Amino acid sequence: MLRNDKFQAQTGTLYWIKESPSRHNTTNAEAHGEPVSFEGFARRSTGETLTASTTETTEQTPLTIGVLALQGAYAAHAETIRSLGATPKLVRLPSDLEGIDGLIMPGGESTTMLRFLEHRNFFEILKDFVHTTPTFGTCAGVILLAKDVTNPAQKSLGALDITVERNSYGRQIDSTILQAESKIPGGPLEMVFIRAPRITRTGAEVETIATRAEDPVLVREGHLLAATFHPELGHDPRVHQLFLDMVREDKKKRG
Numbered sequence: 001m002l003r004n005d006k007f008q009a010q011t012g013t014l015y016w017i018k019e020s021p022s023r024h025n026t027t028n029a030e031a032h033g034e035p036v037s038f039e040g041f042a043r044r045s046t047g048e049t050l051t052a053s054t055t056e057t058t059e060q061t062p063l064t065i066g067v068l069a070l071q072g073a074y075a076a077h078a079e080t081i082r083s084l085g086a087t088p089k090l091v092r093l094p095s096d097l098e099g100i101d102g103l104i105m106p107g108g109e110s111t112t113m114l115r116f117l118e119h120r121n122f123f124e125i126l127k128d129f130v131h132t133t134p135t136f137g138t139c140a141g142v143i144l145l146a147k148d149v150t151n152p153a154q155k156s157l158g159a160l161d162i163t164v165e166r167n168s169y170g171r172q173i174d175s176t177i178l179q180a181e182s183k184i185p186g187g188p189l190e191m192v193f194i195r196a197p198r199i200t201r202t203g204a205e206v207e208t209i210a211t212r213a214e215d216p217v218l219v220r221e222g223h224l225l226a227a228t229f230h231p232e233l234g235h236d237p238r239v240h241q242l243f244l245d246m247v248r249e250d251k252k253k254r255g
C-alpha cells in the first residue's frame with residue numbers, strides 16, 4: 001500500500017506521493033487501509049442505493065476483463081482484477097477486445113494513449129465498444145471516456161456525460177492520498193491522486209459515488225464507471241469489486 005515518504009513507480013516515472021491527514025475518524029480498520037470484509041456490490045439502476053451482493057453470484061459468474069495496455073498503470077489493474085477472481089486480458093490491439101466482458105482504461109498519459117489509438121482504426125473500434133460494454137476509466141481513462149475535455153480541449157471517446165479538466169489538481173509534486181466517505185459500504189475509501197483531472201460537470205444521468213471536497217471523483221453512468229484517482233495503487237479493492245458486479249449484471253442481462 002502507498003504510504004507517506006514512499007515512491008510509486010508508474011508509467012516509467014517515479015512519483016512522490018504525499019499522504020494527507022484524513023478528514024474522518026481513522027481509528028477503524030478501513031480508514032487505515034486495512035483489508036475489510038465485503039462480498040461485493042449489487043448492480044443497480046442509476047439512482048438506486050449500493051447494497052451488498054451475494055458471494056454465490058460472484059462464484060458462479062466467471063469474467064474476463066480487458067485492461068487497455070497501451071501505456072500507464074495497466075499491470076496494477078490486472079493484478080487487482082486477478083485477486084478478485086476474474087481473468088485479466090491485456091488489450092493492445094482492436095482484436096483483443098473480442099471475448100472480454102468489460103474493459104478497464106488505466107491512468108497514464110491520455111495524449112500518448114490517443115497516439116497509439118490512431119493505428120488500425122483502434123480509436124473508432126474502441127469508441128463503439130465503450131458505448132455498449134461495461135468500461136471503467138481511471139485518471140487518464142476518465143479523460144478518454146468523457147464527452148468534453150478542457151485544459152486544453154482534446155479528442156475523446158465521448159461516452160460518459162461529464163466535462164473533465166486535465167491536470168487540474170496540480171503537478172506531480174501535488175500528488176496525494178486522501179481518505180473520504182463514499183456510497184460504497186465499508187468505511188472511508190482510500191484515494192490516490194497523481195496529476196489528477198477534475199470533473200467539472202456531470203450530466204443528469206451521472207451518479208456521484210464519491211467526492212473530493214465538492215468535486216466528483218468517482219462517478220457512474222449506466223454501464224460506465226470512472227475514478228479520477230488510482231484505486232489500483234492502494235490495496236482497497238472495493239472500487240474494482242463494484243465494477244466487476246456491474247459487469248456481472250450486464251452479462252446476466254445479455255443472457
